[in-house]
Amino acid sequence: MNPWRNIWTIAKRELGAYFTSPVAYVFIVIFLLLCGFFTFFVGGFFERGEASLGQPFFDWHPWFYLFLVPAVGMRLWADERRVGTLELLLTMPVTPWQAIFGKFLASWLFLGLALLFTFPVVLTANYLGHPDNGVIFAAYVGSWLMAGAYLAISCITSAITRSQVVSFILSLVVCLFLILAGYPPVINFLEQFASGGWVDMITSFSVMTHFGGFQKGVLDSRDILFFLSVIGFSLFTTSVILRTYRAG
Amino acid sequence: MIKVENLTKFFGAKHAVDGVSFAVERGEVLGFLGPNGAGKSTTMRMITGFILPTGGTVTVGGFDMQEQPIPAKRLIGYLPENAPAYTDMTVHGFLSFAAEIRGLQGEARKKAVAHVVETCFLGSVLHQSVDTLSKGYRHRTCFAQSIIHDPDILVLDEPTDGLDPNQKHEIRTLIRNMGQKKAIIFSTHILEEVDAACTRAIIIDRGKIVANGTPAELRQKSEFAGAVTLRVKGVASSAVSAKLYQVPLVKRVSVVDDRDGHVTVRVFPKGSANGELARAIGEAAHGWQIELLQSEEGRLDDVFRSITMPDTAKEVAQ
Structure with missing residues (x-):
């Protein structure tokens, strides 16, 4: 049978679960409020006098996601384990990979949707001036990829425990x-006692480094590859954890 | 349809399942009995592919559960212990999901959902969230999920747990009817269910199979099998015993109850002279006011107790 159909069936169920509980609405509203507040007040969008979203808007995304994405991802596996539906899901004729990817995909699409709802910010910039919409588009792609990387990490922590709180904090x-x-x-601090090579290696693990390129409007394949490999590696780790759990 | 060979599971150092082997064919309903923690659920979880065995194999419809899990799982309907269900969905949504993931689409899916809703009496809660269901309804919803694709094999972990007597009866009838065309394994610790629904029963204790046979065969293992119970009125218990010991077939007479002039005794035969014994006792009791005269078939719970707690059962049973 077509694996994509299984993945889509699982993803559909998961997406439905977001919207039948308050999680989706609370998340979207808070995300949009934060975006609005930080872009226009803290970020000083109007005071800057330039039609660019890089600093006032996208700079905040890594920090918003820090709290919001673990909140979206924490229930993915922890809740299945707590309620016992994991046993149902894994005795259905689907592979663990299909289940893992389907659930991840649903949450990632949901984050994408929340991100799309920030379109008034783009409209505002376009209304007031002539921003480079190509740069904005690239930054959106980067932001979504970064959200996916956070989310995949939340998948791991969610699979480790049956407690959503533990998953969130981890x-x-x-x-x-x-x-x-x-x-x-932090980089400045590290440079005081580590050689440049080490610092480069540490910074290359950072989402900030790789998101920076997107913010400048550069769709660098290395940055894309970085986020995709974080996602791939994390989902693989999730599958290992689930297998370990099933092996008892 | 189901073949379990030398199935073994360790949890750390704990030997949860220890070399269990059995087979279930189409048309059989296998009752899986055992005290709590005997390894029933663990065995079922290995059969359905949820947990991975430490050793041994499970073959389902010719497919090895570890080598070819997907085709094997496709044949199985599974009701896990405690009947989990996605709490954030409606009953209808949950069943539609179950049907879809089983490969049913469009019209076939609608039909399958409608059919199980009818079979499991879920019509009145169809659009209610699983969260708000009573335990009985949630149980039936999860049961409905297990039969939605009309599987050849059903694995049910305590299917009647938490149901009221009417619901229990419905589910048992359903299992017995479905058992004619499917291979069914269900676990329970309600022994009357074995009589009500099973064609065969396995008793498992501390991870090992300790008895395997039809309910009638298991009952034969009871020490009461073949005994005769007699209750008379207005005769002293000593007189009853003395008289009955004169009957040649009688090996032992034990007084079960002696209250308000009613005396109940259980008479054990020499060898296995079942019908004969009851007739002989009836003759010996001639002239007494007989309230009850009954040949015992043996009770499953006695067998269960004597097998699963061999040291203490003898005393309790007396």
Whole structure:
């Protein structure tokens, strides 16, 4: 049977679950409020006097996602384990990969949807001036890929435990590391006692480093590959954890 | 249809399932009995491919569960212990999902959902969220999910747990009827269910199969099998015993109850002279006011107790 049909069936169920519970609405509203507040007030979009979204808008995304994406991902596997539906899901005629990818895909599409709802910011910029929409598009792609990387990490932490709270905190810590590894104050600190090679290696693990390219409008295959490989590696780790769990 | 060979499972150092082998063919309903923690659920989880065995093989409809899990799982309908279901869905949504993931689409899916809704009496809660269902309805929803694709094989872990007596009866009838065309394994610790629904029963204790046979065969293992129970009124228990010991077939007479002039005794035969014994006792009791005279078939719960707790059962049974 067609594996994509199984993946889509699982993804559809998962997406439906977001929208029948308040999770989806709370998430979208809070995400949009944060985006609006930080772009227009903290980010000083109007004061800058330039029609660009790079700093006032996209700069905040790694930090929003730090809290919001683990909140979206924490229930993915933890809840299946707690309620016992994991047993149903894994005795259905689907491979663990299809289940893992289907659930990931649903949440990723959901994050994409939330991201799309920020379109008024783009409209505002276009209304007020002439921003480079190509750059904005690239930054959106990067932002979505970055959200996917966070989400895949949340998949791992969610599969480890049946407690959503534990999952949330663990993925928050891991994602924080991925941000801080490329955060300028941290890099400055590291440079004091590590050689350039080491610092480069550490910063290359950071989402900030790789998201920066997208923000400048560059769709660099290495940056795309970085996010995709974080996703791939994390989903693979999730499958290993689930297999270990089934092996008892 | 189901073949389990030398199935073994360790949880850490704990030997949860220890070399279990059996087979179930189409048309059989296998009752899986055992005390809590005996390894029933673990065995069922290995049969359905949820947990991976430490050793041994499970073959389902010719497919090895570990080598070809997908075609094997396609043949199985499974009701896990505690009947889990996606709490954030409606009953209809959940069943549609179950049908779709089983490869049913469009009209076939609608038909399958409508059919199980009718079979499991879910019509009144169809658009209710699983979250808000009572335990009985949630159980039936999960049961409905297991039969939605009309599987050849059904694995049901305590299908009547938490149901009221009417619902229990419905589910048992359903299992017995479906058992004519399918291979069914179900676990329970309600022994009357074995009589009500099973063609064969396995008793498992501490991870090992300790008895395997038809319910009638298992009952034969009871020490009460072949005994005769007699209740008379207005005769002293000593007089009853004395008289009955004179009957040649009688090996032992035990007084079960002696209250308000009613005396109940259980008479054990020498050898296995079942019908004869009841007639002989009837003759010996001539002139007494007989309230009850009954040949015992043996009770499953006695067998269950004596097999699964061999040290203490003898005393309790007395």
